[in-house]
Amino acid sequence: MASRKHVSFSPRLHRFVAGLAVGSLGLLTGGCTYFGIKDVDVLSEALPQSYQLRYPVERVWAALRAESESGGRSRVLAVDEATRTLSWISSVDRSMGRHESLMDLRVGRRGRSVPAITVVRVEAIDVGSRIFVRQTYFPTRSRFGIAPSRGTYEKTLIQTLEQRLRGEGRLAR
Amino acid sequence: MRKAHYRLLTILVMAVLGASCTFRPRSSYHESYRAHLTDFRTPTVESILEADSPASRPWHKDFDQPIDEVWRACVEVGTQFWGILDLAWEADGTRRMAVVAAGRPRPVGRGFTVAVDRWLAVAVEPLGPGSTRLTLAWINPVGSRVTRNLDLALDRGKLKRSAAVQQFIALSLADRFLHDVEAALVPEAVYLERFPFALPRRPARGARPAEQPGKQPPKRPGLIREWGHLDSAAIRRNHIVLSYPELEARLGEIVNQLYRATGPGPRVRNIYILSLRNDNALITPNGDLFLTRGLLDKAESIDQLAGVIAHELAHLYQGDHFYRQKRFQRTRRTAGILGSVAAVGGFLASGIYEPPPEPTHSRPISEQLLTTEEILTTSAVAVVGGLLLPQLISTERLKMGDDLAGEYTQAQEMRADELATEYLWYAGYQHDGLLRYLAGKGLGSGTKR
Numbered sequence: 001m002a003s004r005k006h007v008s009f010s011p012r013l014h015r016f017v018a019g020l021a022v023g024s025l026g027l028l029t030g031g032c033t034y035f036g037i038k039d040v041d042v043l044s045e046a047l048p049q050s051y052q053l054r055y056p057v058e059r060v061w062a063a064l065r066a067e068s069e070s071g072g073r074s075r076v077l078a079v080d081e082a083t084r085t086l087s088w089i090s091s092v093d094r095s096m097g098r099h100e101s102l103m104d105l106r107v108g109r110r111g112r113s114v115p116a117i118t119v120v121r122v123e124a125i126d127v128g129s130r131i132f133v134r135q136t137y138f139p140t141r142s143r144f145g146i147a148p149s150r151g152t153y154e155k156t157l158i159q160t161l162e163q164r165l166r167g168e169g170r171l172a173r
Numbered sequence: 174m175r176k177a178h179y180r181l182l183t184i185l186v187m188a189v190l191g192a193s194c195t196f197r198p199r200s201s202y203h204e205s206y207r208a209h210l211t212d213f214r215t216p217t218v219e220s221i222l223e224a225d226s227p228a229s230r231p232w233h234k235d236f237d238q239p240i241d242e243v244w245r246a247c248v249e250v251g252t253q254f255w256g257i258l259d260l261a262w263e264a265d266g267t268r269r270m271a272v273v274a275a276g277r278p279r280p281v282g283r284g285f286t287v288a289v290d291r292w293l294a295v296a297v298e299p300l301g302p303g304s305t306r307l308t309l310a311w312i313n314p315v316g317s318r319v320t321r322n323l324d325l326a327l328d329r330g331k332l333k334r335s336a337a338v339q340q341f342i343a344l345s346l347a348d349r350f351l352h353d354v355e356a357a358l359v360p361e362a363v364y365l366e367r368f369p370f371a372l373p374r375r376p377a378r379g380a381r382p383a384e385q386p387g388k389q390p391p392k393r394p395g396l397i398r399e400w401g402h403l404d405s406a407a408i409r410r411n412h413i414v415l416s417y418p419e420l421e422a423r424l425g426e427i428v429n430q431l432y433r434a435t436g437p438g439p440r441v442r443n444i445y446i447l448s449l450r451n452d453n454a455l456i457t458p459n460g461d462l463f464l465t466r467g468l469l470d471k472a473e474s475i476d477q478l479a480g481v482i483a484h485e486l487a488h489l490y491q492g493d494h495f496y497r498q499k500r501f502q503r504t505r506r507t508a509g510i511l512g513s514v515a516a517v518g519g520f521l522a523s524g525i526y527e528p529p530p531e532p533t534h535s536r537p538i539s540e541q542l543l544t545t546e547e548i549l550t551t552s553a554v555a556v557v558g559g560l561l562l563p564q565l566i567s568t569e570r571l572k573m574g575d576d577l578a579g580e581y582t583q584a585q586e587m588r589a590d591e592l593a594t595e596y597l598w599y600a601g602y603q604h605d606g607l608l609r610y611l612a613g614k615g616l617g618s619g620t621k622r
Contacts, residue, residue, distance in 0.1 A: 087258070089206070115207055
């Protein structure tokens with residue numbers, strides 16, 4: 001049977017360890033509580049549940065297909081014509097406009113790209129189309145983990161679609 | 174250089190090292206995400222069905238609806254999940270889907286808040302003319318194999334969790350998907366029939382007499398509203414919102430009728446119906462009103478529904494969010510001060526800032542430096558600090574979505590109940606609508622929901 005070596009700690013070391021523990025826990029408690037939540041993290045504008053466009057659903061769906069295929073760094077994952085649902089994955093970074101998640105205002109910082117899956121579904125309504133857009137970021141290493149977009153990208157996509165649809169309208173005339 | 178300086182320097186170096194090798198859990202599928210899922214092989218319907226066991230719940234469920242309706246509900250729910258990986262139709266009429274399911278299960282603890290993601294394979298097959306079976310299985314990141322049992326090796330080298338917790342995560346995510354699809358399949362007509370009208374049988378009695386404002390209004394009401402935007406967004410991104418346009422319009426009529434009693438004040442912006450099975454309602458500071466499907470199932474009359482809405486309106490009109498926000502800020506400030514005091518006191522006690530020793534004869538450098546135990550202890554504390562700090566910060570951030578709409582004080586709840594009863598009476602509804610609803614839940618007035 002192996003004998004256990006008795007290790008004695010001096011009172012001075014005890015005080016040192018206890019002091020460090022209390023100090024570190026105090027820093028953690030104070031730091032996390034104080035810096036964990038900031039007023040800048042709030043949303044200045046409401047995040048819409050869906051977006052409405054005054055264009056017919058067929059045109060919006062076609063514009064969406066064209067937009068999804070135009071991105072050089074994206075790959076279409078799924079297309080369902082029956083429910084007009086489209087999904088693609090892309091890599092985003094700061095050079096591609098603002099990408100912000102609900103948890104992190106700086107997605108893809110320091111030049112590191114972050115995979116993002118975008119799901120879009122288009123529905124016909126009385127006065128045009130309703131679009132549901134969801135973008136989710138999947139950073140490899142992030143303290144905030146997988147997080148949904150806070151709407152910045154969604155608004156950009158809707159504006160891009162509107163521009164594309166307006167452009168098509170001018171060409172048709 | 175004194176010994177205290179060496180200690181301080183060691184702690185700083187170790188803290189930097191600890192922070193640089195911060196523990197950041199990553200998804201089991203991170204390599205696939207980075208490769209844009211080029212290595213992802215869509216599982217066939219046969220493999221999904223083979224992975225299912227008829228005796229096991231909740232891996233499959235039969236619905237009395239045609240396949241098109243079930244498929245539409247699956248897509249509607251999948252759109253609001255964390256990503257759709259595949260949608261495909263087979264020649265024999267079956268359909269399959271792969272979605273990213275994610276959650277922050279409570280058993281893991283709120284200290285570890287990184288979402289756990291699992292790829293869920295869904296097969297939808299017709300059983301008959303008006304009957305459809307929905308089958309679930311998990312997709313293993315290694316080779317995209319379909320499995321019923323989540324391989325614990327998925328997380329090797331990362332966050333270790335027990336088998337029971339892993340299984341609980343899998344079951345809760347699968348159960349949630351099935352429940353959400355079931356909720357999305359409930360036709361709006363069911364609720365329109367249950368609540369055929371929105372207006373009360375009696376006319377409104379006018380506005381309730383306004384009270385003297387006894388509380389100080391918020392200094393920055395815009396900030397409270399912006400917190401409400403974030404709160405609402407977090408709720409809607411973490412839960413499935415059902416689309417019932419006519420019912421929402423009917424609920425809007427109830428709100429408008431209650432305005433006759435409340436008089437001028439903050440207004441409800443949007444009404445959302447969540448697919449949650451528990452009966453609950455909440456309102457965010459920006460005026461977004463959330464009702465759960467469980468509540469719609471539980472309420473027996475329009476008066477009871479109006480009672481619950483009136484209760485939430487009372488929270489909004491009383492500014493309960495503001496006072497919760499104020500209390501939260503005070504807590505944050507106090508914690509910061511106490512934490513700093515504890516940190517300074519702790520480090521002082523540890524002897525980092527010990528007074529310079531009396532001048533003695535020179536000692537060898539090895540005696541002036543830290544002992545091995547001290548260096549090891551310092552490193553351990555610093556590394557643990559580096560591990561825990563980001564996790565705790567992320568916990569605090571994730572709580573943002575829950576904080577404002579979460580708990581009120583007992584006094585606020587009782588005051589909201591009282592006001593709701595008055596609102597109901599002045600608006601023309603049965604004044605005991607809320608009480609009857611609470612009695613149906615087995616709760617008394619003022620009980621936290």
